[in-house]
Amino acid sequence: ETGVTQTPRHLVMGMTNKKSLKCEQHLGHNAMYWYKQSAKKPLELMFVYSLEERVENNSVPSRFSPECPNSSHLFLHLHTLQPEDSALYLCASSPGTSGNSYNEQFFGPGTRLTVL
Amino acid sequence: KQEVTQIPAALSVPEGENLVLNCSFTDSAIYNLQWFRQDPGKGLTSLLLIQSSQREQTSGRLNASLDKSSGRSTLYIAASQPGDSATYLCAVNTGFQKLVFGTGTRLLVSP
Numbered sequence: 001e002t003g004v005t006q007t008p009r010h011l012v013m014g015m016t017n018k019k020s021l022k023c024e025q026h027l028g029h030n031a032m033y034w035y036k037q038s039a040k041k042p043l044e045l046m047f048v049y050s051l052e053e054r055v056e057n058n059s060v061p062s063r064f065s066p067e068c069p070n071s072s073h074l075f076l077h078l079h080t081l082q083p084e085d086s087a088l089y090l091c092a093s094s095p096g097t098s099g100n101s102y103n104e105q106f107f108g109p110g111t112r113l114t115v116l
Numbered sequence: 117k118q119e120v121t122q123i124p125a126a127l128s129v130p131e132g133e134n135l136v137l138n139c140s141f142t143d144s145a146i147y148n149l150q151w152f153r154q155d156p157g158k159g160l161t162s163l164l165l166i167q168s169s170q171r172e173q174t175s176g177r178l179n180a181s182l183d184k185s186s187g188r189s190t191l192y193i194a195a196s197q198p199g200d201s202a203t204y205l206c207a208v209n210t211g212f213q214k215l216v217f218g219t220g221t222r223l224l225v226s227p
Contacts, residue, residue: 004159031213042120043205043217056214090159097213104150105215107160 002026004108006091012114013081021076021111023091031097032074033105034066037088049074050097081115088112118143118210122218129196130226137191137221139206144184147209151180151191154203154220163204164191196225 004025013019025032034046048056049068063085065077074091092105119142129135139149148167152160164173164180166189172181179192189206203222207215 006159033213040219042219043207043215045214045216048213050212055212088157092160094213103213104162104165105213106162107152109159110157112157 004091004093004106006089006108006111008111009109010112010114012116013078014116015081015083017081018077018079020078021089021091021113023074023076023108025072025074025091025093025106025108027093027095027106029093029095029106030071031094031103032068032071033092033094034074034076035090035092035107037090037110039087043090046076048097055097078113081113083115086113086115118146118208118216120206120208120216120218122204122206122221124221125219126222126224128224128226131196131198133196133225134192134194135196135223137193137204137206137223139189139191139218141187141189141208141216143210144187145210146184147211149180149182149189150207150209150215151178151189152205152207154205156203160205193223196223198225198227201225 031050047066052068067075088110090110091108094103094105123138150165151163166182177194203220205220207217
């Protein structure tokens with residue numbers, strides 16, 4: 001596997017279910033991100049992890065719970081979601097978090113989530 | 117609050133045309149600007165990254181310019197091909213790799 005991978009690619013869940021999204025990066029990067037892409041809205045940054053420490057939580061509801069056990073893996077735990085949480089969830093990684101050209105973000109293919 | 121706008125929202129051109137996609141942002145205090153391509157139902161592919169101190173970047177048929185003081189960037193695609201059909205997104209880095217995205221321009225290049 002190369003680049004950034006995400007599993008599952010598609011997920012359908014009920015509002016009372018608990019599920020997890022997984023992201024893995026094979027690039028040796030130190031920073032990982034979760035984004036949400038809803039229809040007709042810009043991509044929204046949800047969480048940023050740098051060296052396994054959360055450095056950004058963009059006012060995301062507590063029903064979304066991120067976990068970064070090491071610099072290669074990032075999870076998004078989901079529980080009691082709402083239908084409006086249906087979206088494409090994208091994971092990204094970058095070498096670090098400073099604003100220079102070496103910290104370009106690389107994205108995974110996303111998980112298409114549908115909440116019934 | 118930083119806001120990013122992309123015009124036009126959709127664009128349809130015949131193969132071979134040169135075209136320009138526009139991106140504007142409200143706060144000029146950015147670290148860099150990145151252009152991405154997104155195919156339907158897929159993730160994002162980075163095309164070009166321009167540092168705030170740079171004026172332009174080129175990669176093959178793509179050229180991106182940045183005018184930070186006026187809050188504008190353009191993506192120029194030369195000799196468009198059907199394979200260029202996708203949604204193009206621009207994003208500005210406001211610090212600590214926090215990217216603020218526009219809503220994108222959906223491009224269709226017909227043979």
